[in-house]
Every structure is written in structure tokens, then in C-alpha cells.
Amino acid sequence: MTARRTEIVYRICWTIALLLLAVPFIFPFLWMISGGFKSTTEIFGAPTLIPRVWRFENFVEVFTYQPFARQYFNSLYIAATVTVLTLFIASLAGYALARIRFAGAGLLMLFLVMALMVPEEVTIIPNFFLIRAMGLIDTHWPLILLPVFGPQGVVATFLMRQFFLALPKELEDAGKMDGLSRFGVWLKIALPMSRPALAAVAIITFLHSWNLFLEPLIFLSSLEKFTLPLALSNFNDSYGLPLWNLQLAATSLAVVPILIIYLIAQRQIIESFALSGVKG
């Protein structure tokens, strides 16, 4: 009984400590949602977490101010496309680098990893010229092609390679004995077994694409082609000053898919960051 009581006390203490620690993270989030329901005057008035007057019309105005639904859809489909393409290419390339013996495989991997060391800001101008030469300015193609084949794609390939390296080779031998081709081994054995790595890559890639700001800013000019991060910075009045209530309402809507992903795949997200050494 005493041991049980100690455990309960211990648990309560931990829960309180964790709740206190969570405050700095949760409070801005709640403030954002609350701000989305306030008027601009109330936002800059005496601070309250619960709005004195609930302005639900902010959320309607978000959609009338600019083509927000279209922009939301743009972000969703671009992030989904980038994720699917990255998963396909990174898992194939990662498998090849991990399992196929060919001259220069190590050198190729080194070359790819070296490319990660070049900051994106350095490559954005050459990329702009490249995309312009291809006639793809003000289209969504650069937002798909650059992440898939750029540093984010390399990170994904590297993660997949590391995972495939750890898969037991005997399973692949068994697949070969069962009559699978190399592609078959990848599809039927390696891929189903690498679900944790695929989930990790999917989450990282989706989040990266969802949050992309610099590329849309440079490559897009039409409002209806904007993605969410760009659209969020566009809720300004005629003087160019931010419409805080609309921005906060729109941001609250923009985090919904991310929240859903986090809720569904909490464990994978933690694993993914552990796997990649990337901070959230």
C-alpha cells in the first residue's frame, strides 16, 4: 500500500512538473486561437485569453479576403505530392545505395551528403535561373521539384539508406529464393518492413513542404497560386500593416493538418527526429 501511495505521489508530482513545463509551449498556441476570435482592438487592448466578444466572422473573412481555400488546397496537394514522390524516389535510391554493390557507391553517398552542407540561400539564385529557363516561374513545379530532388530529398534518401542497411540481409535472400526480382524484393519485403522509416520520412517531408516560405515567395506571384505560408503573410491592410486577427485566424486553420499528423503519428515523429538528428 505504501509503495502504491508513493507511486501515486510520484506520478502527481511528475504530471504537475510536466504541465508547468508545457505552459510556455501551449500558451502561445492558445493565444493564437484566442486572437483569431478577437477584433484587432481587443488584441491590442487589455490582454485576455478568452475573447470578450467572439468574432466568428474573422474565419469567414479569411476566405473572402483572398482565395484562402484555393491556397489551402495548393499547400495540401503540393505537400502530398512532394511527400509521395520523395518516399518513392528516396526509398528506391536509399535501397540502391544500401544494397546494390556498384563502383563509387560510397563516393556517391559522400557527394550527396556534401550537397547538404550548401545552404539553400546559396542555391536559390541559380535555381531561380534554372526554373526560369524551364519556363516554370509562377507554377507549382519548383515547389515540388526542388524539395524532391534537393537537400530534403537527400536527407530522405540518407534516412532510408541507413534504415535499409540495418535490415537483415537474409530476408532479402529468402525473397530471392522465393523468386522475387531485385525490384520485387524492394517492393514486397524491404518497403513493408521499413514502415517506421517511411513514416518518419513522410512526416519530415510533409512538414518541410508545408512550412516552405522562401521558394514560394520567389517563384510565385499569382494570389491563387500562393501556398499557406505566403498567404498568411498577405493578410495586410491597405497600408501594408498586418491584420492580426485575420492572420491569427488563418494560422489557426493552417495548423490543423499538422495537428492531425502529430496526433496520429506522435510516436513516429519522435522516432523520426531521433533517426534524423533533426530538431523539431
Added chain:
Amino acid sequence: MTKVLLKGIRKKFGAVEIIRGVDLDIEDGEFVVFVGPSGCGKSTLLRLISGLEHISGGELHIGGQLVNEVPASRRGVAMVFQSYALYPHLTVRDNMGFGLKVRKVPASERARRVSEAAATLKLEPLLDRFPRQLSGGQRQRVAIGRAIVGNPDVFLFDEPLSNLDAELRVHMRSEIAALHQRLSTTMIYVTHDQIEAMTLADKIVVLRDGRVEQVGTPRDLYDSPRTIFVAQFIGSPKMNILPLADGGPIAPGASVPATAISVGIRPEHLSLGKSSNSTLRGKVRLAEYTGAVTLLHVELDGGQTCLVIQNQGPAPETGAEVSLQADPGRLHFFDREGQAV
């Protein structure tokens, strides 16, 4: 008829030659065991037969056909791996039927063959479980079942029992022996455990440094080893090899070949004797009591250590002076090259 014929088989990894010309004739329905120390190439040889590794030189015939360039899945062989290699994302049923599915065997035929194999191996209650829900022995049985469903001409086993505990290993060993009796299919089995080799094999192939050292029945290898290596590798505890100068007097009256320089005596063929019958004396350094017998480590006067199995009477104390003698008919003589004479 599925004979397996190896003619001058070689395997190189880069500049390193692992298999250096192996000739072997495996009869239909034979149970052949490859044994040898780590790194001798026994698993590589098995992988060459399976088709998982490409043969660098020589010819491999299975069922009378040259199969050097035939892919693994078309050689009519099935392999049981050391780690079982069960697909973790598939149930036992799907694991067993996977190969048939890849070969586009109709679903009804697939189900029939899986249930037949499951009945043979008593796997029916486990068919809908995942490999992670099975014990080591059950996993091993599933791995064997997966091999059986394909009706292969040749079974290949790569140290299939080495991940099991001692008790289960004995049990699975007898199951594999029973399976061989029931199926009468050619089986090639790799192990480093010589008890497995001795108990299962019709024929043992002792490999050393990528070459065949000796081929024969377990009794042949035990009673008539052709080299010191085989003599010491087969049998546990291993055979004592003594320089003839030290070991000669152990059995007065034995006829010693002229070229012999060393004599081999198995520990079970040595006994403690009266000093008048033997000039081989030593001190007991260690007495290991195992229940049925006592294994004595006797340090001879010449400095050599000799193992003796004593199965009758009380064992001498550590430090006791003893005399050893052996049956002259049980001695093995070896020449300068380590060949039996």
C-alpha cells in the same frame, strides 16, 4: 532423381578465393552435412549451390542440369536460414505461401499445400500468427514449412539450429531427421556442431580453407580420419595427438608405420593403467566431472596435455600421478604432412 554434382567449384570475393576447387557428388535423397571451422567456406558453398552467390569457376549440376547461371528460384532448391528469415509483416500462412504466390500458383492450390505442410509440421494452430508471436522452435518449424511447400528437389539448411537453446536443438534435430526420412529429399546441411553432423548425416563433408578435407560417413570420419585436421575436428572431446617419441610407449606391441611421426588417440580409448604396462606417465591437472564420465586433463612428463575419458571407478584427485595406456588397435598414425599412414 536429384543428384547434386560439384565439379571444381570456385568462389572469389575480389582477390580473395574463399572456395578453392570443390568436387563433390551428392546422391539423390542423401543427407549431406558440411562441417568445418569458422571461415572454412561451408556457408559460402551452400550459398553457391542455392544460387544466392555467383559461382566464379567450375560447374554445378542439380538433377543432371548445369545450373551455374540459373537463378536461385529456378534451381528447385529451398533454403532454411540461420535466422529463420521469416517476413515479419506476414502471418505464418502468408510466409509459407509467399514463394508460391510469387510463382503465381493458384490460391486454392496454395492453400492446399500450405495446410499440408502445416499439418506435417504441426503448425495449424499458428497459421494466423505473426512471426513475432512465435517461440524460437516454432519459428524454425515455420522456416522449414516455408521450404517444404515449394516441393523442392533439394533442401539447404544453413546452421538452422544454432539460434535455439540446447534442449530445443536436440528436439529439432530429431524433427529434421524424421522429416528427411519422410520426404527422402536430398538435403544439404551446414553446421559447426559436430553432434548435429554425426547424428544427421549420411555423409559428412569436412571443409578446411575452402577445400574438401575428407568426405565420408560419420563412422568413416571418426574411425579412419585421413588427416590430423579431421581427426581433431571430428569427435568431442577432440583426439589427442602426441609426438611419436612421447606417445609411442602408450601401447606397447602396436605396429608403428615407418613414416609416422605422431600418434592420435581418442580420449575414450585411453585408460588409466598400471605403470608396468605403460611408460606414459603424467599428473592430473584437472578433472571435469560431467555425470556420466569424468574428463581428465593429464599433463604428461614431456609437457603435453592429454585428455582422458574415465567412465568407471572413482576419478583420481587433481595432482595425482597416473599412467596411461590404450588399445593398440585404436591408434591413428600420421606422417610429417599430417596425413594418416
